[in-house]
Amino acid sequence: MKAFETVEDGDYKVSIESATIGNSKKGNLMVTYKLKVLEGKSVGKIIFKYDLLTSMKMIAWAKRSLMAIGIYSQKEGAEFRDLMPELLKGIVGKIAMINKKTNNGYENIRFISVVE
DSSP states (O other), rough: OOTTSSSSEEEEEEEEEEEEEEEOSOEEEEEEEEEEEETTTTOOEEEEEEESSHHHHHHHHHHHHOOOOOOOSSSOOSSSHHHHHHHTTTHHHTTEEEEEEEEEEEEEEEEEEOOO
């Protein structure tokens, strides 16, 4: 298998290789996380997680991602989208647990926690 092929559903320990703000193919603002699997039979595989920032519901999901790995607090006062570039600088290099679940052909990646 090549590094970019999908991994099975389950929990994975990953390193956060990059986290960038950009646009989807449709032009929607989003965060792209590049995650590298550190353990198990999928070690070395790359998983991509995407958080769209196009609606309040999607922004809430993005906030949950950052809260799960300990780099965002609901108490922070500035507009969330304005905070994103600075927050993402603090995420690269962190080790985290994620859960991957496929539903109706779509892969859902969720941060569970940061690994100390």
